[in-house]
Amino acid sequence: MPEPHHLFLRACLNLPTERTPVWIMRQAGRYLPEYMSIRQQAGDFLNLCKNPELATQVTLQPIDRFGLDAAILFSDILVVPEAMGMGLSFGSGEGPLLEPPIRNRSDLERLHPFDPEQELDYVMETIRTIRKRLDDRVPLIGFSGSPWTLATYMVEGGSSKNFSRIKGMMYDQPELLNGLLNRLVEAVTRYLNAQIRHGVQAVQIFDTWGGVLGHREFLEFSLANMQKIVAGLDKTGPDGLPVPVILFAKGCGAHLEAMAASGCHVVGLDWTTDIGEARQRVQGRVALQGNLDPAVLYASPERIRQEAARVLTAYGPHPGLIFNLGHGIAPDCHPEKVASLVQAVQGFQHESRHP
Amino acid sequence: MPEPHHLFLRACLNLPTERTPVWIMRQAGRYLPEYMSIRQQAGDFLNLCKNPELATQVTLQPIDRFGLDAAILFSDILVVPEAMGMGLSFGSGEGPLLEPPIRNRSDLERLHPFDPEQELDYVMETIRTIRKRLDDRVPLIGFSGSPWTLATYMVEGGSSKNFSRIKGMMYDQPELLNGLLNRLVEAVTRYLNAQIRHGVQAVQIFDTWGGVLGHREFLEFSLANMQKIVAGLDKTGPDGLPVPVILFAKGCGAHLEAMAASGCHVVGLDWTTDIGEARQRVQGRVALQGNLDPAVLYASPERIRQEAARVLTAYGPHPGLIFNLGHGIAPDCHPEKVASLVQAVQGFQHESRHP
Numbered sequence: 046m047p048e049p050h051h052l053f054l055r056a057c058l059n060l061p062t063e064r065t066p067v068w069i070m071r072q073a074g075r076y077l078p079e080y081m082s083i084r085q086q087a088g089d090f091l092n093l094c095k096n097p098e099l100a101t102q103v104t105l106q107p108i109d110r111f112g113l114d115a116a117i118l119f120s121d122i123l124v125v126p127e128a129m130g131m132g133l134s135f136g137s138g139e140g141p142l143l144e145p146p147i148r149n150r151s152d153l154e155r156l157h158p159f160d161p162e163q164e165l166d167y168v169m170e171t172i173r174t175i176r177k178r179l180d181d182r183v184p185l186i187g188f189s190g191s192p193w194t195l196a197t198y199m200v201e202g203g204s205s206k207n208f209s210r211i212k213g214m215m216y217d218q219p220e221l222l223n224g225l226l227n228r229l230v231e232a233v234t235r236y237l238n239a240q241i242r243h244g245v246q247a248v249q250i251f252d253t254w255g256g257v258l259g260h261r262e263f264l265e266f267s268l269a270n271m272q273k274i275v276a277g278l279d280k281t282g283p284d285g286l287p288v289p290v291i292l293f294a295k296g297c298g299a300h301l302e303a304m305a306a307s308g309c310h311v312v313g314l315d316w317t318t319d320i321g322e323a324r325q326r327v328q329g330r331v332a333l334q335g336n337l338d339p340a341v342l343y344a345s346p347e348r349i350r351q352e353a354a355r356v357l358t359a360y361g362p363h364p365g366l367i368f369n370l371g372h373g374i375a376p377d378c379h380p381e382k383v384a385s386l387v388q389a390v391q392g393f394q395h396e397s398r399h400p
Numbered sequence: 401m402p403e404p405h406h407l408f409l410r411a412c413l414n415l416p417t418e419r420t421p422v423w424i425m426r427q428a429g430r431y432l433p434e435y436m437s438i439r440q441q442a443g444d445f446l447n448l449c450k451n452p453e454l455a456t457q458v459t460l461q462p463i464d465r466f467g468l469d470a471a472i473l474f475s476d477i478l479v480v481p482e483a484m485g486m487g488l489s490f491g492s493g494e495g496p497l498l499e500p501p502i503r504n505r506s507d508l509e510r511l512h513p514f515d516p517e518q519e520l521d522y523v524m525e526t527i528r529t530i531r532k533r534l535d536d537r538v539p540l541i542g543f544s545g546s547p548w549t550l551a552t553y554m555v556e557g558g559s560s561k562n563f564s565r566i567k568g569m570m571y572d573q574p575e576l577l578n579g580l581l582n583r584l585v586e587a588v589t590r591y592l593n594a595q596i597r598h599g600v601q602a603v604q605i606f607d608t609w610g611g612v613l614g615h616r617e618f619l620e621f622s623l624a625n626m627q628k629i630v631a632g633l634d635k636t637g638p639d640g641l642p643v644p645v646i647l648f649a650k651g652c653g654a655h656l657e658a659m660a661a662s663g664c665h666v667v668g669l670d671w672t673t674d675i676g677e678a679r680q681r682v683q684g685r686v687a688l689q690g691n692l693d694p695a696v697l698y699a700s701p702e703r704i705r706q707e708a709a710r711v712l713t714a715y716g717p718h719p720g721l722i723f724n725l726g727h728g729i730a731p732d733c734h735p736e737k738v739a740s741l742v743q744a745v746q747g748f749q750h751e752s753r754h755p
Contacts, residue, residue: 207730209698216699216707259671259693299653299672316614317654338614343564344571352571375562 049246049286051184053115057247057289057311059332059365065357066114067390068186069383070293071373072107073119077380079106090135094120097170104175108183110380111387115183115247115367116175118240120168122190122251125232126199128164129156139204146202148210153224159232161239169243176244187245189237191252191294192229192274193267199225208257215266222266230270234277241279241288249291249313250274256296263300268307275308291334295372298323305331316371321359332365337386339370342378346385353389362395404601404641406539408470412602412644412666414687414720420712421469422745423541424738425648426728427462428474432735434461445490449475452525459530463538465735466742470538470602470722471530473595475523477545477606480587481554483519484511494559501557503565508579514587516594524598531599542600544592546607546649547584547629548622554580563612570621577621585625589632596634596643604646604668605629611651618655623662630663646689650727653678660686671726676714687720692741694725697733701740708744717750 049055052066074080080103087093094100104119123141127133132144147153162169175185198204200211200222214222237248255267275290282288292304293313304312305327314323314335323333341352353368360366368390374383404410407421429435435458442448449455459474478496482488487499502508517524530540553559555566555577569577592603610622630645637643647659648668659667660682669678669690678688696707708723715721723745729738 207732208695209730209732212693212695213698216696216703256672260674262693296651296672317611317651319615338567338617340563340567341571343568348571375564377562377564 046281046287047285049184051114051246053184053367054246054286054289056364056367057291057332058287059310059329062364065363065366065368065390065393067368067387068113068115068117069107069370069374069386070117072111072113072117072383073103074374075376076374076378076383077106077110079110090121091133094124095167097167097174100167100171101174101178104171104185105178107383108179111384112391113183113387114391115186116179117186117249118168118172118175118188118245120171120188122188122195122253123198124165124168125189125229125236126195128159128161129228129232131156131199141198142203143198144202146210147196147199147225148214150221150224153221153228156225156228158228159235161236165236165239169239172240172243172245184246185244186247186249186291187237187240188249188251189233191250191255191267192226192233192270193258194252194254195229195233196222196225197254197257208254215262226266226270230273230277234274237274238277238279241282244283245288246282246284246286247289247291248278249293250309252292252294252297255294255300260299263294263297264303267294268300268303271309272307289332291367293334301326311367313369314371319359320356320366321361324360324365329365332367333360334367334369336369336371339372339375339378342370342374342382342386344382346382349382349385350389353386354393357390357393357395401636401642402640404539406469406601408539408722409601409641409644411719411722412646412687413642414665414684417719420715420718420721420723420745420748422723422742423468423470423472424462424725424729424741425472427466427468427472427738428458429729430731431729431733431738432461432465434465445476446488449479450522452522452529455522455526456529456533459526459540460533462738463534466738467746468538468742469746470541471534472541472604473523473527473530473543473600475526475543477543477550477608478553479520479523480544480584480591481550483514483516484583484587486511486554496553497558498553499557501565502551502554502580503569505576505579508576508583511580511583513583514590516591520591520594524594527595527598527600539601540599541602541604541646542592542595543604543606544588544595546605546610546622547581547588547625548613549607549609550584550588551577551580552609552612563609570617581621581625585628585632589629592629593632593634596637599638600643601637601639601641602644602646603633604648605664607647607649607652610649610655615654618649618652619658622649623655623658626664627662644687646722648689656681666722668724669726674714675711675721676716679715679720684720687722688715689722689724691724691726694727694730694733697725697729697737697741699737701737704737704740705744708741709748712745712748712750 289310298318316338644665653673671693
């Protein structure tokens with residue numbers, strides 16, 4: 046198989062690179078004034094996701110401003126449940142609403158299988174437009190929520206604090222929950238394969254809420270389903286290049302070995318795991334992505350440089366590291382801090398071992 | 401030193417017990433109708449904390465109802481910052497407010513050292529009243545927030561999502577943060593020693609927000625300070641019995657070995673760590689407390705029994721286990737579910753190895 050030349054893709058595949066690539070989760074977002082101006086133009090968040098021209102513009106903003114090493118499709122994980130027939134809205138401040146929630150077998154039967162090229166054609170058009178405008182400057186990452194994470198929103202009807210509904214279902218009606226998860230495995234696999242056909246060059250599966258599960262429940266209800274998706278993905282793109290798969294599960298450092306054995310190419314880490322120890326634990330089976338505490342961006346530029354260097358030093362010499370935050374960037378972050386961080390990572394040199 | 405006869409205290413000290421004791425974090429709380437009725441009588445939460453008679457009544461309610469193996473003082477961790485001079489209030493729904501927040505050296509200087517027997521005399525009176533009413537049925541646990549956790553509220557001015565203020569301080573003004581943490585080490589040590597003098601028979605330090613830190617930051621800013629407190633505690637009570645110290649840090653499974661080496665007697669685990677593996681990792685150096693997912697209480701009584709048995713079986717034969725939830729019980733839990741859980745734990749028999 047031919048080798049990609051982009052730093053980001055090479056690092057995902059554990060191929061030699063001249064330096065560590067960097068991108069930032071939620072890099073196109075509210076902390077950027079130019080994003081806020083486009084979002085105002087769009088009216089609301091969901092309109093922005095559904096407008097390929099505007100979604101393309103916000104996708105490219107952080108690339109133009111900071112020179113990041115990868116772009117990520119601007120969209121939302123909840124467009125999948127919407128395409129399956131649920132009503133999606135973003136209330137002001139309280140997070141997303143999905144209605145009516147899935148609570149029994151007939152709610153489940155009401156969901157329909159979907160053709161991502163039909164119901165989510167606006168995502169496919171956004172991908173094609175971004176690729177055109179990027180003109181191969183940096184690769185484009187596609188994404189989806191994990192089945193478990195999507196199911197939490199679908200069963201709770203939105204965000205949750207205690208996950209009482211879905212956990213009650215997990216304990217008392219596991220066959221109902223597995224019915225939902227199986228449908229999501231199929232939907233997400235089709236969705237990501239469509240993204241790949243239309244031009245994304247890597248995919249990330251976000252398991253935002255895997256960390257609310259115990260170890261055994263994580264393996265059974267979250268990881269096993271992500272693994273089925275990984276197995277079903279077209280891992281070669283239309284350009285003949287390999288399409289790496291990144292799994293990111295927040296608060297799941299304890300399950301790292303299992304995630305590394307899932308068939309994915311990269312595991313994303315939050316900041317609570319030491320990335321040097323994580324590298325030991327995965328023994329080269331996957332590349333790692335992460336894992337600076339997003340709160341470091343509240344510190345001074347000098348301190349940001351030091352903390353970035355700590356992550357890079359803890360990991361040790363490349364390849365196999367994609368630098369990122371350990372979670373999405375906060376809306377109240379100052380863009381200049383991001384500039385400092387990107388410079389620090391892109392300019393970092395490991396100390397020579399031969400003084 | 402004489403040995404205690406209470407199951408709970410024996411388990412904390414890794415002494416032989418005939419069965420595993422059980423108590424529940426936030427066992428005196430909003431899920432109990434009898435609690436809601438007393439709280440209404442008190443007017444608000446803080447009034448309830450400050451009324452020794454009513455605080456005693458709610459402390460005893462879950463003991464009377466469920467036959468739990470330990471009582472825990474009804475109070476709040478934020479009475480300590482209030483006693484140091486901050487304004488404390490509980491807004492409706494948004495969580496606590498501490499004003500004005502600590503942001504610089506002069507804010508810090510405004511805090512005063514306090515005499516817990518003076519400013520927190522109502523806590524001491526509550527402890528004496530509870531002990532009298534308990535009449536040695538079960539032991540009484542005292543508690544405090546950890547310095548790091550108290551500092552998050554004091555610096556943020558209340559609850560927080562991103563911990564932007566305290567983490568900014570940690571990175572850019574570590575000497576200021578350490579100034580605050582040092583004062584809290586002193587305050588918490590005095591406070592817990594006063595609780596012990598007035599009759600609590602074990603103490604738990606809650607590090608609710610240790611889990612938002614990376615490993616190195618947890619060791620430096622949270623654990624090191626808890627360790628100083630442990631070293632400064634009177635580990636023998638007025639009755640001549642040992643007073644065990646429990647450290648509970650949510651989301652800190654990765655730091656278990658370090659916590660077990662802190663000098664405490666018991667480490668509390670949340671549900672994301674397998675308690676059997678945790679027992680291997682601590683090698684008998686401490687007892688363990690935990691770690692059922694509180695969401696199991698949304699399941700059926702039969703399933704609750706199964707999940708309780710799973711924790712007990714994973715840990716293996718006693719001693720050294722105090723059964724608990726991995727976090728506080730949720731306000732929307734049904735009391736009958738708690739009854740099922742307590743029965744399941746107290747009636748559990750390990751399968752004989754010789755059939």
